[in-house]
Amino acid sequence: MVGNLRAGGGLLRAVRPLLWIVLAGLLAGGCVKFVKFEYDLPLQSAYRADTALERTNGEGGADGGQFVVEDASIRIAWHADMQRLHFRLHNRTEGNLRILWAEAVYVREDGLSGPVAHRSHGGGFHVTRATEPVTVPPGGTVEDFVAPAAHYEVGFLRPLFKLDRSSRESAEKEIPNLKGKQVRVVLPLEINGAKTPYSFTFRIRDIHIIE
Numbered sequence: 001m002v003g004n005l006r007a008g009g010g011l012l013r014a015v016r017p018l019l020w021i022v023l024a025g026l027l028a029g030g031c032v033k034f035v036k037f038e039y040d041l042p043l044q045s046a047y048r049a050d051t052a053l054e055r056t057n058g059e060g061g062a063d064g065g066q067f068v069v070e071d072a073s074i075r076i077a078w079h080a081d082m083q084r085l086h087f088r089l090h091n092r093t094e095g096n097l098r099i100l101w102a103e104a105v106y107v108r109e110d111g112l113s114g115p116v117a118h119r120s121h122g123g124g125f126h127v128t129r130a131t132e133p134v135t136v137p138p139g140g141t142v143e144d145f146v147a148p149a150a151h152y153e154v155g156f157l158r159p160l161f162k163l164d165r166s167s168r169e170s171a172e173k174e175i176p177n178l179k180g181k182q183v184r185v186v187l188p189l190e191i192n193g194a195k196t197p198y199s200f201t202f203r204i205r206d207i208h209i210i211e
Helices: 002-029 168-178
Strands: 037-040 043-048 055-057 067-070 074-080 085-091 097-099 105-107 116-120 126-128 134-136 141-148 182-191 194-203 206-209
Touching: 043 055, 043 067, 074 194, 085 097, 085 134, 105 141, 134 141, 168 206
Parallel strands: none
Antiparallel strands: 037 206, 043 194, 055 067, 067 074, 074 085, 085 141, 097 134, 097 182, 105 182, 116 126, 116 141, 182 194
16 A cells, blocks of 8 residues: 555656646646736845845836845846746956855745745756856846745746636735735855855735736
């Protein structure tokens, strides 16, 4: 009996990636329609180690970002879509800066934390859970994003927040339970050879149904 259960569990793990591929194909083909959202997710606070950093509003959009944090070493602009927290990071120093992905953490709205998924820099706009550091040269800029690694399945990212997307009515009932909750990204950077943790906390102000 135990052997059969283990075999069944192994089979499920083996076919799960295929199920996600089928689901992604159905979504792309228009066979399945799920509700889509737009988040009102302002940056609540930002810290370099234990030092609070000033936040300003950006120019908006993918290039400028909605919320900007800067100090003597970096300028980082953030904006969110349904599945990711995007950022544009500029290295203000005269040396290389490295993003230490192996130590990056995403803290969900329920308090659970774990590693992150981010953009693959091997070419194309693909999602990866790779942990190799990414180097930003002096005066250079990198565009990337973060999402919970647990949300990544065969190139497909689930939404940042768990909501019933089967209908508008179902989603509207669950949205009030998420308002006011927070998520946090811890992004360790190596600057001039020294590791410095940066943390960014975002508060769910509202979630808008767009279709």
